Amino acid sequence: MATDQTEKDFLDIRDLKIGVTVREPGEPPRDITIVHGVSTTLEKGKVLGLIGESGAGKSTIGLSSLAYGRGGVEITGGEVFINGRDILKLSRGELNNLRGREVCYVSQSAAAGFNPAHRLIDQVIEASLEHGLMTKAEAEDRARYLFEALSLPDPDTIGERYPHQVSGGQLQRVMTAMALCPKPDLIVFDEPTTALDVTTQIDVLAAIKNAIDVTGVAALYITHDLAVVAQVADEIMVLRNGEMVEHGPTSQIIEAPQEDYTRALVSVRSIVHPEQAPTDTPLISMENIVAGYGNLVTVLDDVSVDLHPGQTLAVVGESGSGKSTLARVLTGLLPARSGQITYEGRTLTNAQKDRPLEDLRQIQMIYQMADTAMNPRQTIGTIIGRPIEFYFGIKGAELKKRIGEMLEKIELPAEMASRYPAELSGGQKQRVCIARALAAEPKVIICDEVTSALDPLVADGILKLLLDLQKRENVAYMFITHDLATVKAIADSIAVMHLGKLARYGTKEMVLSPPFDDYTDLLLSSVPEMKLGWLENVIATRKMESAGN
Amino acid sequence: MSPVLKLIAQRISLGILLIFAVSILIFAGTQILPGDVAESILGQSATPENLANLRAELGLNEPALSRYFSWLGGIMVGDLGTALTSGTSISDAIGARLGNTLFLAAVAAMISVPIAILLGLLAVRYKDRWPDKVISATTLASISLPEFFIGYLLILVFGVKLGWFPTVATVFPEMSLGARLNAVMLPALTLTLVVLAHMMRMTRAAILNVMQSAYIETAELKGMTSFKIIWKHALPNAISPVVNVVMLNLAYLIVGVVVVEVIFVYPGMGQYLVDHVAKRDVPVVQACGLVFAAIFIGLNLLADIISILSNPRLRHPK
Numbered sequence: 064m065a066t067d068q069t070e071k072d073f074l075d076i077r078d079l080k081i082g083v084t085v086r087e088p089g090e091p092p093r094d095i096t097i098v099h100g101v102s103t104t105l106e107k108g109k110v111l112g113l114i115g116e117s118g119a120g121k122s123t124i125g126l127s128s129l130a131y132g133r134g135g136v137e138i139t140g141g142e143v144f145i146n147g148r149d150i151l152k153l154s155r156g157e158l159n160n161l162r163g164r165e166v167c168y169v170s171q172s173a174a175a176g177f178n179p180a181h182r183l184i185d186q187v188i189e190a191s192l193e194h195g196l197m198t199k200a201e202a203e204d205r206a207r208y209l210f211e212a213l214s215l216p217d218p219d220t221i222g223e224r225y226p227h228q229v230s231g232g233q234l235q236r237v238m239t240a241m242a243l244c245p246k247p248d249l250i251v252f253d254e255p256t257t258a259l260d261v262t263t264q265i266d267v268l269a270a271i272k273n274a275i276d277v278t279g280v281a282a283l284y285i286t287h288d289l290a291v292v293a294q295v296a297d298e299i300m301v302l303r304n305g306e307m308v309e310h311g312p313t314s315q316i317i318e319a320p321q322e323d324y325t326r327a328l329v330s331v332r333s334i335v336h337p338e339q340a341p342t343d344t345p346l347i348s349m350e351n352i353v354a355g356y357g358n359l360v361t362v363l364d365d366v367s368v369d370l371h372p373g374q375t376l377a378v379v380g381e382s383g384s385g386k387s388t389l390a391r392v393l394t395g396l397l398p399a400r401s402g403q404i405t406y407e408g409r410t411l412t413n414a415q416k417d418r419p420l421e422d423l424r425q426i427q428m429i430y431q432m433a434d435t436a437m438n439p440r441q442t443i444g445t446i447i448g449r450p451i452e453f454y455f456g457i458k459g460a461e462l463k464k465r466i467g468e469m470l471e472k473i474e475l476p477a478e479m480a481s482r483y484p485a486e487l488s489g490g491q492k493q494r495v496c497i498a499r500a501l502a503a504e505p506k507v508i509i510c511d512e513v514t515s516a517l518d519p520l521v522a523d524g525i526l527k528l529l530l531d532l533q534k535r536e537n538v539a540y541m542f543i544t545h546d547l548a549t550v551k552a553i554a555d556s557i558a559v560m561h562l563g564k565l566a567r568y569g570t571k572e573m574v575l576s577p578p579f580d581d582y583t584d585l586l587l588s589s590v591p592e593m594k595l596g597w598l599e600n601v602i603a604t605r606k607m608e609s610a611g612n
Numbered sequence: 613m614s615p616v617l618k619l620i621a622q623r624i625s626l627g628i629l630l631i632f633a634v635s636i637l638i639f640a641g642t643q644i645l646p647g648d649v650a651e652s653i654l655g656q657s658a659t660p661e662n663l664a665n666l667r668a669e670l671g672l673n674e675p676a677l678s679r680y681f682s683w684l685g686g687i688m689v690g691d692l693g694t695a696l697t698s699g700t701s702i703s704d705a706i707g708a709r710l711g712n713t714l715f716l717a718a719v720a721a722m723i724s725v726p727i728a729i730l731l732g733l734l735a736v737r738y739k740d741r742w743p744d745k746v747i748s749a750t751t752l753a754s755i756s757l758p759e760f761f762i763g764y765l766l767i768l769v770f771g772v773k774l775g776w777f778p779t780v781a782t783v784f785p786e787m788s789l790g791a792r793l794n795a796v797m798l799p800a801l802t803l804t805l806v807v808l809a810h811m812m813r814m815t816r817a818a819i820l821n822v823m824q825s826a827y828i829e830t831a832e833l834k835g836m837t838s839f840k841i842i843w844k845h846a847l848p849n850a851i852s853p854v855v856n857v858v859m860l861n862l863a864y865l866i867v868g869v870v871v872v873e874v875i876f877v878y879p880g881m882g883q884y885l886v887d888h889v890a891k892r893d894v895p896v897v898q899a900c901g902l903v904f905a906a907i908f909i910g911l912n913l914l915a916d917i918i919s920i921l922s923n924p925r926l927r928h929p930k
Contacts (some may be wrong), residue, residue, distance in 0.1 A: 129833055131832070131833060133829070158835070159835040159836070159837060160835060161835065162832070162833050162834060162835035163833065163834035163835035163836070164835060167833070167834075168830070168833040170826060170829070170830065172826060175825065175826035175827065176826045176827055176829075176830045177827055177830070178827040178830075178831070178845050178848075178849070179827075179849065179924055179925070180845075180848035180849050180922075180924055181844075181845075181848070189831075189834060189836075190834040190835065190836075193834060193835060193836055193840075194835065224928075225924045225925075225928050227924065227925050227928075227930070228928060228930055
């Protein structure tokens with residue numbers, strides 16, 4: 064046992080340094096340090112939240128407590144003591160004894176983390192059997208007990224199912240049961256609710272919190288969402304670029320953050336956008352739209368919304384609610400089965416391939432994943448210049464000038480034109496996509512979850528840019544999102560979608576004021592708030608169960 | 613009907629349709645060959661009169677379509693026609709020889725498939741280390757050598773020098789199983805060396821592909837040993853590609869053994885086919901072609917069905 068380690072700090076990370084070797088074709092391998100000497104300790108039964116943006120090193124630090132480096136990641140320095148021994152010095156065999164026995168792991172995507180070929184119960188009890196901790200019968204009993212503690216439906220039989228037979232929220236809870244089954248001392252939760260819908264997230268969050276309380280296990284809870292971690296953690300460590308920014312009790316971090324960066328994280332979404340009243344003549348009217356895939360599946364059922372010039376219509380809903388399908392119908396990529404789209408007073412052809420070029424130019428799209436929406440072999444200049452050339456036939460020096468102007472609009476330097484997408488950060492890539500949509504000088508831009516893949520502070524910048532451009536270019540947005548905080552920040556009118564139907568539709572003021580219908584109430588109350596005790600409060604007062612339950 | 617049964621029924625009906633299509637191709641193909649059976653039977657002694665008589669006798673004057681249907685009708689009841697050169701029933705001749713070919717293929721498969729999969733697993737376990745490289749290099753070498761070379765090499769070493777196995781694989785119906793196994797050992801080993809590399813490399817590639825999955829990381833973080841991870845978590849998800857390549861090679865073992873049968877003078881289908889191609893005995897060639905096609909389609913069908921059954925999403929719908 065390390066000499067200065069106290070009895071209760073069973074996890075003791077000292078000056079941890081983690082590096083990765085980058086191998087780019089044509090260049091000698093480079094070593095990059097991604098975690099620069101982070102130290103922390105954890106008492107038995109306590110929960111430490113690790114929070115930061117992507118690239119902050121939070122997952123990497125979490126995995127180091129299993130002495131595991133993902134991909135080419137290697138722990139290059141420091142010590143990680145668990146129960147008194149430095150696990151970085153263990154042999155492969157000793158490590159196998161640590162993993163799945165003293166420390167367990169819950170990954171971000173349970174859907175990918177479960178083996179599709181085996182029943183859930185066999186995977187849940189696997190580690191307990193592998194390490195000879197219990198008999199098969201004991202392990203199955205414990206699994207069923209944990210299923211119940213995590214409020215899974217049919218705890219006695221759900222284990223007989225295969226991973227594809229349960230929902231995403233349930234799967235995440237089964238994965239938590241899998242981590243708890245061998246009675247470990249520590250569980251690493253790596254963004255366990257990030258991939259879930261907001262209404263499912265709070266159920267899973269409540270279940271995880273309950274399971275932690277019941278079993279008394281200690282946990283590292285990794286997330287980028289401060290409001291989420293505030294609900295479960297005893298202490299929070301804020302990380303940025305592989306360094307610790309601030310570490311303290313949860314209440315202090317939330318209520319009295321010391322560092323500027325933490326303050327920025329706490330106060331994110333500071334945008335105030337005064338709502339505009341709808342105009343008399345909408346730019347686009349979608350009336351009684353019915354649409355679906357094939358002849359059997361109906362995804363949109365009698366949906367009618369209006370889009371006003373220079374305003375933002377936010378379309379909110381959970382996955383599967385039909386919000387992206389609505390966008391596909393508007394663009395004509397998925398022709399509506401019935402219903403009518405009116406654009407500036409005339410009827411728009413339902414199918415995209417029958418629309419004249421001028422109509423196509425007026426409606427542009429920005430996608431969630433900027434990475435996959437751009438050709439990696441084209442320069443930024445080519446990407447932005449393409450619509451200018453295609454719609455307006457502009458070439459040569461004039462085209463170059465226009466590309467420069469577009470880059471200026473999205474607040475990127477003109478030299479960017481010669482760079483490739485891979486050289487840009489996530490936020491910059493999304494800006495390029497905005498410029499590409501704007502270059503067609505459209506009246507409408509459909510923004511499909513454009514900020515979901517971005518860190519909160521970066522997303523904030525993108526939203527500010529979009530609002531700013533809207534004012535200057537008088538472009539209307541159909542803003543598709545599952546994030547209600549974003550909706551509150553930028554919308555003029557809101558359409559709440561639920562199972563292919565409009566659950567609520569009107570101006571922002573109207574939609575966000577009580578009395579609410581049950582679904583909107585569930586949706587609004589599920590958005591995590593940066594308050595201690597919010598989770599218990601909302602679970603106690605909800606009117607409706609979430610669909611993922 | 614459950615989706616699995618529906619899918620399997622679909623595959624089977626497609627397979628049957630395919631066999632019919634192949635029968636048309638085989639028949640049409642033999643029709644457009646220059647000359648006809650009568651000419652080749654008579655050879656030098658062909659006079660216009662003789663030819664006309666023989667054509668009438670063989671029914672060659674009938675329109676092609678009716679000849680096709682009478683051929684097909686015979687096949688339906690198990691009658692593959694009569695060999696022109698010997699006048700004997702093709703079904704009887706093929707019956708015995710097909711049995712021999714299948715026996716040789718089965719022995720070769722029983723040796724090669726487990727070894728290929730085991731070597732594939734070992735190559736994954738020791739990826740990029742020396743066992744992987746040795747396995748890759750030796751199996752690649754064995755696939756690069758022509759079959760006749762491997763065959764004669766084995767004859768030289770095991771037949772002539774060591775005298776362990778007979779150099780000529782003579783089998784006859786009264787033989788005991790042990791004697792039969794002993795007789796086909798050298799051709800079976802030759803075939804094994806030919807198909808091993810392909811199956812082993814595909815197994816390795818398919819499992820390595822699965823090893824990238826997130827659930828492999830989950831298993832690793834449970835503290836499972838490497839071989840258990842490969843065996844329990846990777847292999848079940850790699851069954852589909854592995855089975856496909858195994859079936860392709862089994863098909864090769866049956867329809868592609870001509871060279872090996874000739875080297876070892878083994879009385880199988882391949883030799884029978886080659887003999888009758890030389891004699892321009894068209895009905896025999898047609899019959900052999902159809903039997904080979906049916907085996908090929910049947911094995912691939914089996915691979916498809918196993919792939920479908922190995923998919924838990926299809927076996928256990930929501």
